Amino acid sequence: xxxxxxxxxxxxxxxxxxxxxxxxxxxxxxxxxxxxxxxxxxxxxxxxxxxxxxxxxxxxxxxxxxxxxxxxxxxxxxxxxxxxxxxxxxxxxxxxxxxxxxxxxxxx
Amino acid sequence: xxxxxxxxxxxxxxxxxxxxxxxxxxxxxxxxxxxxxxxxxxxxxxxxxxxxxxxxxxxxxxxxxxxxxxxxxxxxxxxxxxxxxxxxxxxxxxxxxxxxxxxxxxxxxxxxxxx
Numbered sequence: 041x042x043x044x045x046x047x048x049x050x051x052x053x054x055x056x057x058x059x060x061x062x063x064x065x066x067x068x069x070x071x072x073x074x075x076x077x078x079x080x081x082x083x084x085x086x087x088x089x090x091x092x093x094x095x096x097x098x099x100x101x102x103x104x105x106x107x108x109x110x111x112x113x114x115x116x117x118x119x120x121x122x123x124x125x126x127x128x129x130x131x132x133x134x135x136x137x138x139x140x141x142x143x144x145x146x147x148x
Numbered sequence: 149x150x151x152x153x154x155x156x157x158x159x160x161x162x163x164x165x166x167x168x169x170x171x172x173x174x175x176x177x178x179x180x181x182x183x184x185x186x187x188x189x190x191x192x193x194x195x196x197x198x199x200x201x202x203x204x205x206x207x208x209x210x211x212x213x214x215x216x217x218x219x220x221x222x223x224x225x226x227x228x229x230x231x232x233x234x235x236x237x238x239x240x241x242x243x244x245x246x247x248x249x250x251x252x253x254x255x256x257x258x259x260x261x262x263x
Contacts, residue, residue: 075249077193084242084253085193096251128193132248136208137195 042066042131044140052148059116061143063129068109070133076105076114079142080125088127089114119145150174152243152254159260160237166230166259170243177201177224181247184217184228186239187256194239198247199226206247233261 043066053059063074072092077085087096089105092112102117116123124147129140156168170182184196197207199217207215211230219226230237238261244250 073248077250084244084256085250086253087249087251090249090251096249130193130195130249135206136197136210137248139193139195141192 041136042069042134042138044129044131044138046127046129046140046143048143049141050144050146052146053119054148055119055121057119059114059119059123059145061114061116061127061145063107063112063114063140065110065112065131069112069131072108073131073133074105074107074112075130075132076103077128077130078123078125079128085128116145150245150252152245152252154241154243154254154257156257156259158258159262160233161263162234162261163232166228166233166237166261168228168241168243168257168259170226170228170254172224172226172245175245175252177219177221177226180245182219182226183244183247183250185242185244185250186237187242188236188239189258196228196241200247235261237261 045064047062076089079085093105126142126144128142151173153171160166178201181198181200183198199205214231216229240256240258242256243254245252
């Protein structure tokens with residue numbers, strides 16, 4: 041199984057600041073099949089990014105994804121109040137699909 | 149707009165079978181793969197597996213011996229069964245569209261395993 045490690049565990053930032061979240065895979069993710077999700081308390085996850093850098097429908101352009109192989113990054117250029125949440129990466133290049141443990145972005 | 153809705157018992161006794169159904173509206177179940185994912189309280193996401201309209205499945209090996217998925221195209225629904233449940237199966241269970249990334253999710257249903 042591909043193990044995904046996310047860092048940091050918690051990121052404390054202020055609105056307007058830039059957030060950089062890391063996702064590292066235990067082996068190369070096939071075809072760069074990596075996605076990012078946002079989850080708020082009591083809600084289902086929401087797809088933000090798929091295929092490393094493609095924004096899902098309706099996702100604002102302050103969210104961007106990059107990386108390849110085993111190292112991936114989600115960047116939120118300027119945090120809005122609604123962006124404080126938990127973010128998960130997921131690889132779907134091989135089975136079983138796996139998720140990272142999440143990074144919580146909270147208000148400083 | 150695609151909508152998914154999970155349904156099923158919220159409480160299951162240990163050693164019994166957990167059964168959930170996901171009803172899909174706004175899209176044909178024949179058009180995609182459909183996935184089950186679960187999340188224990190306060191923890192991260194675990195992929196359970198997926199199915200397509202032909203009944204082709206792919207299960208997480210960690211659960212494979214206890215999981216069965218099925219599809220009912222006439223009702224535009226797909227289902228999950230997990231046998232011999234224990235407290236470790238207590239989680240919010242989500243159904244989602246797609247066999248790779250998931251652009252539509254149900255709201256989730258909490259299933260508690262307890263006597």
